[in-house]
Amino acid sequence: MDIHEHQAKDILKGFGVPVPKGFVAYSPEQAAYCARALGGAGPWVVKAQVHSGGRGEAGGVKLCKTDAEVMDYAASLLGTRLVTKQTDAQGKGVYRLYVEEASDIAQELYLGFVLDRKSERIMIVASGHGGMEIEDLAHEDPDSLVRSVIDPAVGLREYQARDLGFRLGLTGPQVTQFVTFLQACYRAYRDLDAMMVEINPLVITGKGDLVALDAKMSFDTNALYRRPQVAALRDPGQEDPREAMAADNGLAYVGLDGDIGCIINGAGLAMASMDMIQLAGGQPANFLDIGGGASPERVCQAFRTVLSDRNVSVILVNIFAGINRCDWIAKGVIRAYTDVGIEIPVVVRLSGTNVEEGRKIIRESGLPIISADTLAEAADRAVAAASQKIAAE
Ligand code: GDP
Numbered sequence: 351m352d353i354h355e356h357q358a359k360d361i362l363k364g365f366g367v368p369v370p371k372g373f374v375a376y377s378p379e380q381a382a383y384c385a386r387a388l389g390g391a392g393p394w395v396v397k398a399q400v401h402s403g404g405r406g407e408a409g410g411v412k413l414c415k416t417d418a419e420v421m422d423y424a425a426s427l428l429g430t431r432l433v434t435k436q437t438d439a440q441g442k443g444v445y446r447l448y449v450e451e452a453s454d455i456a457q458e459l460y461l462g463f464v465l466d467r468k469s470e471r472i473m474i475v476a477s478g479h480g481g482m483e484i485e486d487l488a489h490e491d492p493d494s495l496v497r498s499v500i501d502p503a504v505g506l507r508e509y510q511a512r513d514l515g516f517r518l519g520l521t522g523p524q525v526t527q528f529v530t531f532l533q534a535c536y537r538a539y540r541d542l543d544a545m546m547v548e549i550n551p552l553v554i555t556g557k558g559d560l561v562a563l564d565a566k567m568s569f570d571t572n573a574l575y576r577r578p579q580v581a582a583l584r585d586p587g588q589e590d591p592r593e594a595m596a597a598d599n600g601l602a603y604v605g606l607d608g609d610i611g612c613i614i615n616g617a618g619l620a621m622a623s624m625d626m627i628q629l630a631g632g633q634p635a636n637f638l639d640i641g642g643g644a645s646p647e648r649v650c651q652a653f654r655t656v657l658s659d660r661n662v663s664v665i666l667v668n669i670f671a672g673i674n675r676c677d678w679i680a681k682g683v684i685r686a687y688t689d690v691g692i693e694i695p696v697v698v699r700l701s702g703t704n705v706e707e708g709r710k711i712i713r714e715s716g717l718p719i720i721s722a723d724t725l726a727e728a729a730d731r732a733v734a735a736a737s738q739k740i741a742a743e
């Protein structure tokens with residue numbers, strides 16, 4: 351789960367990371383008020399709060415010299431959608447801004463904490479060359495990247511942080527500050543079950559102080575149950591509406607670009623079905639795992655989620671029932687016709703527990719459901735139905 355920059359800064363500040371002073375604003379007037387409340391004569395930085403990086407390049411970050419300028423910029427940004435290199439073509443809605451006192455930048459560094467799956471440990475990635483996205487950095491200046499893996503038994507050691515500082519070319523008081531900075535980020539990561547902490551840029555100010563100019567944090571969704579203070583920071587408005595709806599209903603769903611909606615049980619079967627769709631010449635619209643022991647209600651909810659995607663022109667239901675029961679699945683499909691309303695072709699392949707009963711229910715429903723016996727047949731029929739639909743249009 352991602353959170354906003356201002357939330358990440360708030361968290362990190364609590365762990366001792368130096369961040370610029372700032373306030374969140376939801377209206378142009380409030381933005382101007384925040385600027386005045388920050389004191390001084392400006393300048394201020396006004397930043398779109400969206401779950402994406404690359405905001406600067408996309409016009410979502412601006413240095414403003416007067417509170418009138420803050421207000422104008424805020425008015426031009428709020429309510430719009432910001433399209434960045436990291437978002438899709440729809441972009442993300444801008445409903446809040448962060449107004450900060452501007453920092454005087456002498457140098458920009460990159461700092462990231464990620465989970466290194468190979469060593470199964472938290473790894474620090476840093477570069478003396480900040481401001482750029484890490485992907486571009488890895489491409490354009492890979493030699494500037496320094497890495498260090500943290501041993502969970504002892505945590506991030508001071509000498510380890512110091513060594514990283516030296517490898518980045520820091521000296522004197524900056525190294526001392528860097529050690530404190532890193533340890534604070536590490537504690538935030540570890541204590542809150544984060545998956546990623548990224549400070550880009552971490553700047554050295556004209557006065558020689560280290561400050562987190564930007565901050566990004568994302569969290570392990572599976573650990574949110576024990577981090578209510580983090581779970582509370584969720585902003586569903588920033589999520590793919592299809593995925594948000596699925597998450598609310600406890601369905602594992604990932605939206606994709608194709609037109610064949612998939613309702614499947616088990617992640618492995620879902621992946622295999624997506625492969626078979628591709629092999630048959632089609633494109634899946636989503637990954638969806640309805641899980642085990644799915645009730646008719648749950649199946650119905652899966653239809654609702656898949657159908658909320660306007661690109662879906664065919665639905666493929668593929669169930670290999672172990673814990674599941676084919677008769678319940680069949681009842682769910684039929685109920686979806688009345689409760690959700692289905693006007694597109696539906697291909698159903700059932701196999702496993704209570705399969706005869708399930709097939710009978712489908713057969714006797716009188717609904718225009720296309721049945722298939724095997725996964726390959728189901729994929730072929732779904733792709734054929736999708737192309738027929740395109741031809742008809
Ligand atoms: P991102 O583009 O979404 O990663 O947003 P950032 O918060 O990283 O801001 C983008 C860029 O705006 C930074 O790399 C800086 O160059 C610039 N910027 C942000 N805050 C300040 C500031 O306080 N002072 C100055 N001079 N530039 C800033």
Ligand code: MN
Nearest residue numbers: 403550551564
């Ligand atoms: Mn940034």
